[in-house]
Every structure is written in C-alpha cells, then in structure tokens.
Amino acid sequence: MNGILLHLMRHGAPREPGLLLGHRDDPPLPTGVAQCVVRTDGLEFAQVLSSDLSRARVPARQIADVRKLPQRADRRWRELDFGEWDGLAPQQLDPAVQARFWEDPDACAPPGGERWSQLRARVTDALLGLDRSSLVITHAGTMRAVLSVLFGFDHRQVWAFELGYTALLSLRLWPETGGRMPAAQIVALDRGSP
Numbered sequence: 001m002n003g004i005l006l007h008l009m010r011h012g013a014p015r016e017p018g019l020l021l022g023h024r025d026d027p028p029l030p031t032g033v034a035q036c037v038v039r040t041d042g043l044e045f046a047q048v049l050s051s052d053l054s055r056a057r058v059p060a061r062q063i064a065d066v067r068k069l070p071q072r073a074d075r076r077w078r079e080l081d082f083g084e085w086d087g088l089a090p091q092q093l094d095p096a097v098q099a100r101f102w103e104d105p106d107a108c109a110p111p112g113g114e115r116w117s118q119l120r121a122r123v124t125d126a127l128l129g130l131d132r133s134s135l136v137i138t139h140a141g142t143m144r145a146v147l148s149v150l151f152g153f154d155h156r157q158v159w160a161f162e163l164g165y166t167a168l169l170s171l172r173l174w175p176e177t178g179g180r181m182p183a184a185q186i187v188a189l190d191r192g193s194p
Contacts, residue, residue, distance in 0.1 A: 003174040003185075005133040007043050008143045010167040010192060011055040012036045017165070019089055021055070022082035022113065022141075028055040035166045035193075036137060037062055043135065043170075045069070050137040051077040060137040076126035079139035080105075083113025105155055116155055119145045127182065130173065143169055150184040167192030 012032020014021060036059035050060030052073040064071030085093060100108040105116035123145040144158035150171070163169075168190045173182040 024086040033059040045135040046132045056137040076122040080141040081114035083110040085110040164192035
C-alpha cells in the first residue's frame with residue numbers, strides 16, 4: 001500500500017507580517033495568495049483543506065478552483081491561539097514571560113490563549129479524519145504540531161524547524177484503524193520564504 005500524501009503549506013505573507021497572528025483573522029496579501037497557488041505546481045492531491053482564517057482559506061479556495069477539487073475550511077487547522085498576545089509583535093512582550101512560554105507552552109500559555117497540548121489535540125483530531133491525499137493550507141505552529149504528533153518531537157525540537165511563508169511539508173501517511181495515529185514518513189520539506 002502506498003499510503004496517502006499529505007501536503008502541509010503555510011499560508012503566504014499576511015498584510016502585517018512579523019506579528020503573533022494566532023486566531024486573529026488578518027487577510028492575506030494578493031502576492032502571498034499567488035505564491036501559494038504557484039507552489040502547488042506538480043503536487044498530487046484529491047482535496048484542499050485549510051484553516052478557516054482568511055490568510056489560509058483564500059489561497060485554498062483559489063487552488064481548489066484552479067484544480068476543480070473540493071475545498072473545506074476547518075477550525076482544527078488554525079494556528080495556536082495567542083490570546084492577549086494576538087496581533088502583537090514579539091518585541092512588545094515582556095521577555096521573561098515570553099521565554100517562559102517558549103520553555104513550557106503548556107504550563108505558560110499566553111494569557112487567554114491556548115496551551116500547546118490543546119493545539120496538538122486539535123491537530124490529532126484533524127489527522128485522524130484524513131482519508132485521501134490532501135493539500136492543507138495552514139499555519140507554521142500547526143505544521144509543527146503535526147510533526148510533534150506524528151513523529152513524537154517535543155516543542156523545542158519542532159520550533160527548530162524554520163517554516164517561512166509558503167513553506168511546504170510533504171508527508172506520506174499510512175492510516176491506521178481504530179482511531180490510532182497513522183504511520184508517517186517525511187517526503188519533502190521546503191522552508192519557504194521568510
């Protein structure tokens with residue numbers, strides 16, 4: 001059995017790059033959308049999924065229209081919720097508070113935000129629902145959570161992956177039965193643009 005392909009692509013540049021954009025719904029730049037469309041050349045997939053946030057949903061819709069494929073937006077593919085930090089530049093945060101978050105994102109989640117384990121749970125649920133080769137337009141944190149769930153990397157290891165705008169991570173999955181996580185293999189990783 002060849003398994004199914006899962007292509008995870010980070011959305012293109014938003015209108016205000018460099019901010020902590022979790023659940024804040026900033027629209028994408030037209031150039032970022034166009035870059036996402038171009039990045040799919042040569043990729044095989046049977047459906048297009050995305051986060052429901054416009055910076056991921058808009059390019060997903062365009063790609064699906066070009067390919068004449070089904071497209072569905074799904075909240076489970078959203079970025080980590082940064083709560084009160086959403087929309088702020090990292091330099092605006094207290095460095096000590098920010099360091100505690102990066103050291104232990106479960107115990108020191110952003111105020112009013114989401115714990116790392118909550119993001120991993122959402123991603124796990126989304127992965128278990130995949131039944132065919134898919135392109136998912138999503139976010140860097142979500143892509144890192146997929147790597148954590150499928151390969152057992154901890155948060156420090158996955159944050160070492162540089163995932164610029166339009167980064168593309170291709171995986172091959174062998175779905176399991178009984179609600180177990182699929183076996184997975186990294187096929188390709190292109191870090192995208194900063």
